[in-house]
Amino acid sequence: MTGDGTNGGSVSEEKEKERGRAMRQPEGRQAGAQGPWLFGVRHHGPGSARSVRAALDAVQPGAVLIEGPPEADELAHLAADMDMRPPVALLAHATDDPGRSAFWPFAEFSPEWVALRWALDRGVPVHFIDLPATHTLALRAGDEAEGDDTDGTDGTGGDKAEEAGNEEQPPRPHPGALRVDPLAVLADAAGYDDPERWWEDVVEHRGGTGAGAEDDAGEAALASFRALGEAMGALREEFGDGGHTRDLVREAHMRVRLKAARKEHGDSVAVICGAWHVPALALRTTLTADRALLKGLPKVKTGLTWVPWTHRRLARAGGYGAGIASPGWYGHLFSAPDRPVERWLTKVAGLLREEGRQVSSAHVIEAVRLAGALATLRGRPLAGLTETTDAIRSVLCEGSDVPLALIEDRLTVGDVLGEVPAAAPAVPLQRDLERLQRSLRFKPEAADREIDLDLRKENDAARSRLLHRLSLLRVDWGTPAAARSGTGTFRESWRLSWQPELAVRVAEAGVWGTTVASAATAKARSDATSATHLADITALAELCLRAELSEALPDVMRALADRAALDTDVGHLAQALPALVRSVRYGDVRGTDTAALAEVAAGLAERVFVGLPPACTGLDADGARELRRQIEAVHTAVGLLADTAAAQVDGAGLRQRWRAVLRNIADRESAPGLVRGRAVRLLLDEGTLDEDAVARRMGLALSPGTPPPDAAAWIEGFLGGAAGGGMLLVHDERLRQLLDTWLASVPATAFTDVLPLLRRTFSAYESGVRRTLGELVRRGGRAAGSPAPGTEALPGTPADGFGPGLDPERADAVTEVLRHLLGDLVAVGAGDGGPG
């Protein structure tokens, strides 16, 4: 490996050797015999971890120094706690601003963790030597002002990210111009296009041969660390700090701490740090020069604690800069005593069997053979994850990527969740919550009590927001209760009760973030991607609006749009639409940006339009009733949506298409009568169908050719059934006239057949309504020769059951009141009589 590294560098061989010697013999002593030992590692590299263990066993240092925030020295002992289970992370946060934080994650296979446990198990003192978090966090605040990266993974994380290698970066950047990726340069020199694979082949896959004597393993590990240090030395020689100016400060601090440690423990000190830093730590500098570099660094008050971590968050996909693609695989490499490929494939086979796929031992054997042969073809020393995955796809999954995705999710990344002992200091989320509770004067009490919040008041709105956010985090301090008084949307009722176990929930939720807002946002995002039902996501969207998590909303909307696109049940879509449209309106009220929401709602409406007509066929009575409800809900929702001012919605077009859909349903022979009747009625109310057209359809629906139950259902759908339908008929003269005209036109012979159908509908009406209807009919407001059906009753013509003409004086008195109630915009008397 040394050869690869040196050949790659353009530095002369001579110079490099000299450098290497200087580096591994910082004080001119024989390397290996006496410290300090510098172990350059790759963070979260199982091979490095093995080597570190072997090397520590071999040299038995008097003290162990680890790259990490020095504030964590007091927390180090917790790592040995029985209840501490990796993956865990050291979390530093600014005490007065928990949102500013940094994580140092450790997995079981992280070299730092191995070193930490090694030292604790043997009672060897451990110190963290990186730049203190108090400076890191303060410096980062400055970076953020300059628009630098803001994800919570910087600190050591940032440095780890650089060392873990980034494939996008050009392998040989202009010195000083770009942030150098040391591994990519080394890998390129060795003829690898992927730095991860190079590291795996050269370092990670080296250990684990294990059969030799312990001393040999230790010696080999020491040799590999030396070689790696030399290679890094060559790189640093060429690229200097590689653009990481912050590193110089950090390395100065590490040197200062190293010197201090040597004063205390002698030379028998082992340092575990990123390989990139090894040459810098070996450098001979004066204490004064280092101190000068560290002078005047900004400070911020910080708190540190251990938090549980997950493999998923270690994965690069989870947004962690120094993340690794396959924590599960690395964990396996580290824990498997031997034959890692065979064991891995057996694990995979076990998973596939659990999922109901037939996988025989012969399959596993063949997969192992294929993986091995592939590795040979590709010239790798041992089958890696790529080869194993190819073999699994080809042999166990029959070429399909679907089961492979499951393996990727469950094994390669894995579900492992860390644990932290109760003795660990409180997480910042807890602090943030306490701070919020104080500022909102909102004390947690165990006793059950109910409160009403008036969202127009700022304090109450903030409380409501907090409760909604907590409920997203499953910290159910408050549960929504039915409002006791008033139905206004500005009022919310909550039942509050703080149970002791909620503190545990808060601690668990600490994984999601350091403040209530950021944690709730992260949780909402994660919920959105894992939700399976459309209704769940719409509910989540509503909750996000109520909790004012506008940052999570785009992700939720995206999930919603995806789910809606794939949902084949138009019923689900129709159910989701009203809630979504409500959210659009609600967002309008709160002033949040609902553009995305409106767009999704419009898309959802289109899908409903397309899917609704075919869904109307082959329904039983219950299904028809359900569909009728849905059509009504969609009708209302479309009306609301078309009214919103959002630019994403083409209101007129939307209405027009919905009418086309209704017309399609109304004329669909295979649709149930109830639904068709309702569609005709909605169209009549909208003015799309004139009365002639309605009369014709009524005649069709109630003609002798139609089976009686269907005809009755049609009438029920058209008139509105038992609930309120009768009242409507009393007051809507036009409707009554329509019915009357049709009834009059029924031939005498057919009348007896139709009668039972009408009776069926009318008998469901309340007796008072029936009586009024009867009286109206008896009065026969329409004399012979009255206007034919289809002509509007002229103003001044008395409506049935009412006096002739308007009494202008009395009417004027009413208009004033109406204007107050409805506002100036509403023309008095323009009601359309329909429910929409």
Add this chain to the structure above:
Amino acid sequence: MSVSVESGKDVGDVAGAAAEQDGQRGTGEMGNSNKQQAESAPQEALRPHAETAFAGELAALAAQDDRPRPARWNLSPWAVATYLLGGTLPDGTVITPKYVGPRRIVEVAVTTLATDRALLLLGVPGTAKTWVSEHLAAAVSGDSTLLVQGTAGTPEEAIRYGWNYAQLLAHGPSRDALVPSPVMRAMADGMTARVEELTRIPADVQDTLITILSEKTLPIPELGAEVQAVPGFNLIATANDRDRGVNELSSALRRRFNTVVLPLPESVQAEVDIVSRRVEQLGRSLDLPRLPDGTEEILRVVTVFRELRGGVTDDGRTKVKSPSGTLSTAEAISVVTNGLALAAHFGDGVLRPTDVAAGILGAVVRDPAADRVVWQEYLETVVRERDGWKDFYRACREVSA
């Protein structure tokens, strides 16, 4: 027994997409008599075999290949992979790429052949399955002609052995009266046999392969003998698992194969290129007048097919439902060709949205109930809003109504 087996498939296309279009039409009639006729003509073949066409490259590879070769292989596995994927040899010989696609696929395929597992190439029509299998056989064994053409009428004799009845009657059963199948000959000589369209072969005939693949022996009970495979024997099968009317492979048979799924072209541009090229070739053979510019419509057809097939729009922002049809590149080619014919004979000579709309509808809506909703939804939610697609939307609305 015929040696030269003309597959009847036009596979001379790089990346091979759409190659099988004609093949499927012809598979049924491809009987032995046809083959014999083809063989009797000694002139230059319309389409030479891979080992003939690329003899120079193969020889250059063999000459410079210093890596270990499995028994009876002409090249090392590494050289076979290079032959398929292309590259430049140390002496400067340029090897043309035969397969444009993920490297991983070729590596797995070659490695599989080096083990004693058989290789199954799966994929929808037009993904270069046949092309890859031919070149693999040519590179590994130097002979791509040991081929069984799978059809619904493929008999057991095509996989095991048949009898020369004149011999049989005259001299009784003997090795001389036996007509070996390509598979049998491959076993005896340690060569690579090929089975095309494995899933079209009736299930009971498929089963013949199980013993051959696991026991590597083919008993001949009539003679009380057997043929045992010698090292170097392996089998490449191609199959199409998404078509209707195919015979599912039994799990016993599947277990004896390593499966490699050949993907559809990765980018829109690659697919458009394949479609345009093939459409031009087909157009020439059908004597369609050359059209000035149909690239826009081709891009449109390819985009629609890709989006519906992939279940997500090209910008990756909207998901769409996928219809039941395969919507392969081969179908896109036939839609465009059909549109061209319409434009040439009934239109103004320019390929327009109306010319392809009906074809697309026919390709997408295979199942009248479910697919129609899928198509309509796609039209309303994706096509309607797209810039510059107004004409296409209108044309589709017209034909869908």
